[in-house]
Amino acid sequence: MALIETVNISQKYDDREVLKNINLKIDKAEVFTLIGPTGAGKTTLIRILDLLESPCSGRFLFDGVDVISSRANQLEARRRMSYVQQRPLVFAMDVFDNVACGLRWRHMKSTATKRKTEEALELVGMTAYINRNARTLSGGETQRVAIARALVTEPEVLFLDEPTANMDPISTAKIEEVLAHIINEQRIAIIMTTHNMSQGQRMASKLGVLINGELLQTGSVNDIFNVPTSREVAEFVGIENILQGEVAEADNELASIRVDGETVRAISNYAVGGKVYLLIRPETIVFSLSHEAGSARNVFKCKVNQINTIGSVVRIEVECGFNLLGVITTEAARDLNISIGKEIYASFKATAVHVIPRW
Ligand SMILES: Nc1ncnc2c1ncn2[C@@H]1O[C@H](COP(=O)(O)OP(=O)(O)OP(=O)(O)O)[C@@H](O)[C@H]1O
Ligand SMILES: [Mg+2]
Structure with missing residues (x-):
């Protein structure tokens, strides 16, 4: 049985729907990460799942028990959850007391409180700060104290x-290290x-x-980043080539898809006439100066429209009947002696094209 299960949860603020029919299942000890643009909800x-607010409709089962209709069930479930908010607050007292307060509220004996508080601080690597006034800590240290208080x-x-x-990247890495340690040491579900995006992938x-x-989609890291099921998810996870096409021929799994008068070969099961999007990651496109007889099914003669160097990579926009964006290393760009207006060849494999329906 799932630890958390929501059925068609929706939330409205002043008639504006900010969550629409959320169906979610999270198992015990699962690490579930919610990604999405700012303002997505x-x-x-997360506040609804933590029982800090009630949805306007839908069902929420915690460990199989309905926690929306019964106040008693809600209180019981609440005791089994902890929440670290977006900008955690700490009290103007020392780090020990900030963490111990959760246990004191539960009337735990002082020896057990001391032991558990020390263990929690150890877990987040904050033992050395035990007597520090929590208000003097950095953002990353404050976050670690908040995590200890939650645990x-x-x-x-x-x-x-x-x-x-x-x-900053160093504080981020430290927090991720703490979370990875918690994931290994404690069998608890983490919902963050x-x-x-790279944090979502790592954790x-x-x-x-x-x-x-x-x-719009739940799944493994590979599913979300390589096999998005909608244009919106593809855009959000940074698949920058999204072409509109229509299936012209379907031969077993290998299809010919018309895109702006050109034909792209892709692996697909959609029937002839099907309207589709073709998703192609920029880094899977290979550029060359001649029409090389490589293994790629798709080779297009194209013209370079834009070149942007960002650090050690070069982003190249080309036009080959349709627009394509590729990303290559600065060395590869130098070897190609690439310049705006130059004619080059872009190639990619049929398997590098992910086909999804266009409604
Ligand atoms: N208490 C509230 N009253 C009215 N509108 C609210 C309230 N809380 C959130 N909203 C609105 O609901 C939408 C979703 O907000 P939410 O804070 O859940 O987004 P988010 O995905 O967490 O964004 P961010 O990535 O910026 O933290 C936003 O448009 C926000 O303005
Ligand atoms: Mg938020």
Whole structure:
């Protein structure tokens, strides 16, 4: 049985629907990351799952028990959860007391409180700060104290809303290290939100993409980043070539798809006449100066329209009947002696094209 299950949860603020029919299942000890653009409804959803607010409709089962209609069930479930909010607050007292307060509220004996608080601080690597006034800590240290405070009550599920928002790369890496350590040491479910796409990829066992209040896709990191099921998710995960096409021929799994008068070969099961989007990651496109007889099914003569060098990579926009964006290394760009207006060949494999329906 799933630890968390929502059925058609919706939320409205002043008649504006910010969550639409959210159906979600999260298992015990699963690490689930919610990604989505700003304003998508991530914080709203995480607050509903943490029982800080009630949805306007839908069902929410925690460990199989309905926690919306019964106040008693809600309180019981609440004790099994902890929440670290987007910008955690700490009290103007020392780090020890900031973490211990959760246990004192539960009337735990002082020896057990001391032991558990020390263990929680150890887990987040903050033992050395135990006597420091928490208000004097950096953003990353404050976050670690907030995580220790959330863990000290031994929850079965830990909610983290943007745990590394506005943090520098070193503090972000430290928090991720702490979370990875928690994931290994404690069998708890972790449900977090992030804007940070690479963090989503690194940390999650399962991802959900929330866009404009709709949970458009859930799946493994590979599913979401390489096999998006909609144009919106493809755009959000950075698949920059999204071509509109129509299936012209279908031969077993290899299809010919018309795109702006050109034919692109792709692996697809859609029937002739089917309207589709073709998704192609820029880094899968190979550029060359001649029509090489390589293994790629798709080779197009094209003209370079734009060149942008960003660090060690060069982004090249070409026109080959349709527009394509490729990303190559600066060395490869130098070898091609690439310049605007130059004619080159762009090639990509049929398997590099992911085909999804266009409604
Ligand atoms: N209490 C509220 N009253 C009215 N509108 C709200 C309230 N809380 C959130 N909203 C609106 O609901 C939408 C979703 O907000 P939410 O904070 O859940 O987004 P988010 O995905 O967490 O964004 P971010 O990535 O910026 O944190 C936004 O348009 C926001 O303005
Ligand atoms: Mg938010």
